[in-house]
Amino acid sequence: MKVKNCECCYMPMDKDPKNSGSDKYCSYCFVNGKLIAENMTLKEFKKQSFDGMVQGGMSRFKAWVFSQFIGMAPYWKNRKA
Numbered sequence: 001m002k003v004k005n006c007e008c009c010y011m012p013m014d015k016d017p018k019n020s021g022s023d024k025y026c027s028y029c030f031v032n033g034k035l036i037a038e039n040m041t042l043k044e045f046k047k048q049s050f051d052g053m054v055q056g057g058m059s060r061f062k063a064w065v066f067s068q069f070i071g072m073a074p075y076w077k078n079r080k081a
Contacts, residue, residue: 008037008075009049010066025075028052037075046070 004013006026018027028049029036037045046067053063070076 006073008035008070008073009045010069010073035075042071042076042079045076 005011006013006016006029007024008029009026011026011028013026016026016028020027020030021033022030024030025035040048049070050063050067053066054060058066
């Protein structure tokens, strides 16, 4: 079985602590029916994601590694910015 990932941050959807109400985006990226990355650059979104992972207890190194993969997510690959 293939693990589906959030199309914005690339987090595995089975690791999402809440239900976002979207089948494409996790609860961190899709809040109150809106994609939070819409008005952000990739650099800003990576920074916000990194900060959130560190605040959630992840090591800075591991958070940095995971944040580097965000740009490969479909949302960012297809975005015209």
